[in-house]
Structure formats: C-alpha cells, structure tokens
Amino acid sequence: MSETASYASQPEQTLGRLYGTGPSPTRSEFQRDRDRIIHSTAFRRLQHKTQVFLHHEGRHFRNRLTHTLEVSQIARSIARALRLNEDLAEAVALSHDLGHTPFGHAGERALHKVMTPFGGFDHNVQALRVVTRLENRYAEHDGLNLTWETLEGILKHNGPLIDSDGRPVGRYEREGLPSGLAEIPAVADLRLSSHASLEAQVAAIADDIAYNAHDIDDALRAGLVRLDDFGDAPMAGAIVREVQSLYPGVVAKRQTHEVQRRMITRAIEDVIRTSAANITASGVASAEDVRSAGRTLVAFSPEMAVAEKGLKEVLYARVYRSEAVMRPVRESEAVVERLFEGYMQTADMPDRWAQAMKSAETAEGRARIVADFVAGMTDPYALDEHQRLFDARPEFR
Known part of the structure; x- marks a missing residue:
C-alpha cells in the first residue's frame, strides 16, 4: 500500500482498545481488527443470512457474507485511490452487517417492532453489541476488543447520530436514538455528533455501490425482471443500452455481468473524483479535521x-x-415475531442464554437478551427453532 495522506487514519495514533494488548511485530492495529472480525463467529454466520432473496432458494443469490466481501473489495479500492488506510476501511466494511438479523431487512423490521416497548432494535448498535459483548471466544474478555476507530466506524459510517446541540439527526430524528448507546464499552467516548473517519465513510458508500449492482443481478437471476426493464432506469439505463449495442449477440447472462461491472466501475470512479475534490476543498489535514468538518466528504457527485x-x-x-x-x-417477519414472543414466555433457549434470562432483573433486560439471541441466528437455525417450538416450518412459497 502506498503512503497514506495526512487526513487518513493512522494506526499508530489510535485511541486504543478497552483492554491493552502487546504490540504486533507484523500487523498494524487496524490489520489486527480486520483479522479479529474475519475469525469471529458472527462473521461466519453471515454466509447463512439473507441479503434480499432467501438464501435457500439457490441460483447463487448473494447472502450477507458475499455482500460483505463485495463491499470490502470496493472499500479497499476507493481507500487506496484516496490514500486512506485500507485496513481500517476494510475492517469497517467487514463488520458493518454483523448486527443484522436472519431474513435480511424483514427480520430487522420484525425485531424492531417487537422490541419497540423495550427501546427498539438498530442493526448498527447491534453490531457494536456483537463486537463488544456477544462474541465470547477470548479468555480474558468478552467481545473482540477492537480499536476505538473501528467501533466509531461501525456506529457512525452513515453519519452522526446527533447534532452539536444533542438533537437526533437523519432517521433518528423520526425514530429517536436507539437504545443501548450508553452501554457500549469503548476506551473513549464515541462522539455521536461528529462524523466518522474517511475510511468509515468509504465503507458506507461502498455498501450502496455493491447492493445497487448485485441486486439487479440477483433480480435477473430470480426471473423478476429482464435486462430490458432497466433500459430506462437512472444510473443503469445508459449502461444497459451501451452493453446491448456493443454485444447484441451475447447471451443475457454475459450482458448482465457487463452491465454490473460497468456500474460498479463508474460509481467508484465518480466517488473517487468527487471525494478527492471535497477533501481538497475542505482543507482537512488530519483525521481529527475530518471528524469536525461538518459534512460527509466521501460522496457521489450531485x-x-x-x-x-x-x-x-x-x-x-x-x-x-x-x-x-x-x-x-x-x-x-412472522417467524421472527413468533420466536421472540416464544422465548419471552418460556426462556427455552440454549444454556448460556437461559442462564442470562434467569439473571435478568427487568422485562427490558429479558427482551434485550432474546433480541441478541434471535438477531444472531442464521436463517436455517431460525427455521429449525421455529419447527422445534411451534411444530411448523414455513416453506416461503
């Protein structure tokens, strides 16, 4: 990797980890974060969690893991071009979906619905719960013990949660701040009103680029649309017409791939040009300048x-x-709601979770334990549990 710019996050200047570790002779602090994420249980579970199309339907649809890997690759490409720290961008990209439920956004909506009386459910906060509390592989502590910068990126890659006066912003203006923010263990305040690093901003826009392109591919594989249906679509339409003109005799599968890769390339190049100009115009000279810049600098052109x-x-x-x-x-959605209500009534869960339920002192505490358990499930495990508890297995047909 080429030398990073002054406004990039520097691993030797990290605010550190909650639990001290000795220096590594071969890896930077952000490389260690990336490796801890890849080796986590939650990361492996992503291969059996839905992206858009249910994982068991076949046809090589994306799942949360393949989506995450695509986001990571795009994030590294943009970070390299902008002379940012590729390892931090990759760590945030690899961890950005660790808090997602089974069955994609449908599961998230269902869990938020049943958790509304108990503070709601937010997948970014849940990802932080996963990496700071729920992973339990290390002998000396719970969680993955990630650096402050990676935790900040997980929480704020989509932007600040509050303004300088403490008022919620963005979607949190409508919904209120998610529950559990005050309980996130970190070595320093995560500063909810500031922007995250450029590396975290890169991970966020890489997410948009990835799913726009691969959702078209998956929709075509599912037979929901034809490539011609996107001929008038913004962003994709001109590329579809270009590919069909260049390769009129090529089968649709190959045409689709040509469209997909051109969309990704042009979006990446647009982000690099626009972001480089934004960074220059802003005058930021350090990662701390980025946090106080007052706006997102990594962006698409208008x-x-x-x-x-x-x-x-x-x-x-x-x-x-x-x-x-x-x-x-x-x-x-009905499966997730039934599982939640079933566990709340019976606490019929594996030993670790059942013991936690016995120790919970409030209904909110019990609900959060159940939410943690359900959110961590893969699609197949959720269906197996539904079969066990209710003697019924939805076919989704």
Whole structure:
C-alpha cells in the first residue's frame, strides 16, 4: 500500500482498545481488527443470512457474507485511490452487517417492532453489541476488543447520530436514538455528533455501490425482471443500452455481468473524483479535521447521487416490493415475531442464554437478551427453532 495522506487514519495514533494488548511485530492495529472480525463467529454466520432473496432458494443469490466481501473489495479500492488506510476501511466494511438479523431487512423490521416497548432494535448498535459483548471466544474478555476507530466506524459510517446541540439527526430524528448507546464499552467516548473517519465513510458508500449492482443481478437471476426493464432506469439505463449495442449477440447472462461491472466501475470512479475534490476543498489535514468538518466528504457527485437515488426507486418498485419477494418477507417477519414472543414466555433457549434470562432483573433486560439471541441466528437455525417450538416450518412459497 502506498503512503497514506495526512487526513487518513493512522494506526499508530489510535485511541486504543478497552483492554491493552502487546504490540504486533507484523500487523498494524487496524490489520489486527480486520483479522479479529474475519475469525469471529458472527462473521461466519453471515454466509447463512439473507441479503434480499432467501438464501435457500439457490441460483447463487448473494447472502450477507458475499455482500460483505463485495463491499470490502470496493472499500479497499476507493481507500487506496484516496490514500486512506485500507485496513481500517476494510475492517469497517467487514463488520458493518454483523448486527443484522436472519431474513435480511424483514427480520430487522420484525425485531424492531417487537422490541419497540423495550427501546427498539438498530442493526448498527447491534453490531457494536456483537463486537463488544456477544462474541465470547477470548479468555480474558468478552467481545473482540477492537480499536476505538473501528467501533466509531461501525456506529457512525452513515453519519452522526446527533447534532452539536444533542438533537437526533437523519432517521433518528423520526425514530429517536436507539437504545443501548450508553452501554457500549469503548476506551473513549464515541462522539455521536461528529462524523466518522474517511475510511468509515468509504465503507458506507461502498455498501450502496455493491447492493445497487448485485441486486439487479440477483433480480435477473430470480426471473423478476429482464435486462430490458432497466433500459430506462437512472444510473443503469445508459449502461444497459451501451452493453446491448456493443454485444447484441451475447447471451443475457454475459450482458448482465457487463452491465454490473460497468456500474460498479463508474460509481467508484465518480466517488473517487468527487471525494478527492471535497477533501481538497475542505482543507482537512488530519483525521481529527475530518471528524469536525461538518459534512460527509466521501460522496457521489450531485448527478450520480440523483441517478443512484432514482435507481433505488426503480429497484423498490420492481424488485423489493414485488409479490415474489414480499410473500416470503411477510412469512419471515412472522417467524421472527413468533420466536421472540416464544422465548419471552418460556426462556427455552440454549444454556448460556437461559442462564442470562434467569439473571435478568427487568422485562427490558429479558427482551434485550432474546433480541441478541434471535438477531444472531442464521436463517436455517431460525427455521429449525421455529419447527422445534411451534411444530411448523414455513416453506416461503
């Protein structure tokens, strides 16, 4: 990796970890974070968690793990071009979905619904619970003992949670701050009103780039749409027409791949150009300057941002809200709700979790334990548990 810029996060300047560790002769602090994440149980479980299409439907659809790996690759590419710390960008990208439930966003909505009386459910906060509390592999502590910078990136890669006056911003303005923020163990305050590092901002936009491209590919594999259906779509339409003109006799599968890779390349190049100009114009000279810059610096150009938003609207209308997707979504939401209510009533859970339920002193404490347990499930395990508890197994057909 080439020398990083002054505004990049420097591993030797990290605020550190909650539990001290000796120096590594071969790895930086952010490389150690990346490796701890990859070797975690929660990371492996991503291979059996839904992205958009239920994992067991076949056809090589993306799951949370393959999506995460694609985000990581895109994040490293952008970070390298901007002379940022690739290892921190990768660590945040690899961990950004560790708090997701089984059955994709459907499971998250269901868990938030049943947890509303107990403070709600937020997948970014849940990811922090995973890496600071729920992973239990180390002899000396719970969690992965990640650096402050990685924890900050997990929590704030989509931007600050509050403004300088302490008022919630963005979606939190509507929903209120998620429960559990005060309980996150970190070596220093995570500073909810500041922006995260450029590396975390890179991970966030890499997420958008990845799922826009691969959701088109998966929708085509599922037979929900044809490539021609995107001929008038923002961001994708011009590329579809270009590919069909260049390769008119090539089968649709190859045309789709050409569209996908061109979309990713052009989005990445747009982000690099725009972000480099934003960084220069802002005058930031350090990672701390980035946090106090008052705005997100890693971004699409205005034209690409409009097109990207328009493509999302097309995907929602033609893919995410199609009956073929919504039918299993509704059933999977019901599975998560039933599991939650069942465990709340019986605490019929594996020993570690059952013991925690016995020790919980409040209904909110019990609910959070159940939410932790359900959120960590893979799709198949959730279905197995539903079969065990209710003698019924949804087919999602």
